[in-house]
Amino acid sequence: MSTTIPEELRPLVDEPHYGVLGTIRPDGAVQVNPMWFRVDGDHVLFTHTTTRQKYRNLQHNPTMSLAVFDPAQPYRYVELRGVLDDVVPDPQAAFFLELAARYGDARTTPPEDAADRVILRMRIDRVSGQ
Numbered sequence: 001m002s003t004t005i006p007e008e009l010r011p012l013v014d015e016p017h018y019g020v021l022g023t024i025r026p027d028g029a030v031q032v033n034p035m036w037f038r039v040d041g042d043h044v045l046f047t048h049t050t051t052r053q054k055y056r057n058l059q060h061n062p063t064m065s066l067a068v069f070d071p072a073q074p075y076r077y078v079e080l081r082g083v084l085d086d087v088v089p090d091p092q093a094a095f096f097l098e099l100a101a102r103y104g105d106a107r108t109t110p111p112e113d114a115a116d117r118v119i120l121r122m123r124i125d126r127v128s129g130q
Helices: 010-014 053-060 094-102
Strands: 019-024 030-035 038-040 043-049 063-070 073-089 117-129
Touching (some): 038 094, 043 094, 053 117
Antiparallel strands (some): 063 073, 073 117
């Protein structure tokens, strides 16, 4: 099992492509959602709030998986599997604003849900793709 993103797939996570994050609901069903993200070493960071179902899913089961595909070649993808390693409070929504800029959103003020904002840190345990 590799935990290193291969160089040929690295642009998929370095460029501002949306990822699809899968979590497991308490009833065992899989929930997938498009997400902004940033890879930081052996972690993937997401902005989120403590009031949404995905957060509750991760409190129940910390297993998560992120898939990112190349919009120009949809069969070229990278999947990062892991677990929620840490939840960092972000009540000023600084990381949200950082990701907004990465993804071309020009806003400069925190969103209305800033008080509930957190940074989800997923530890990368397995990497696959083509």
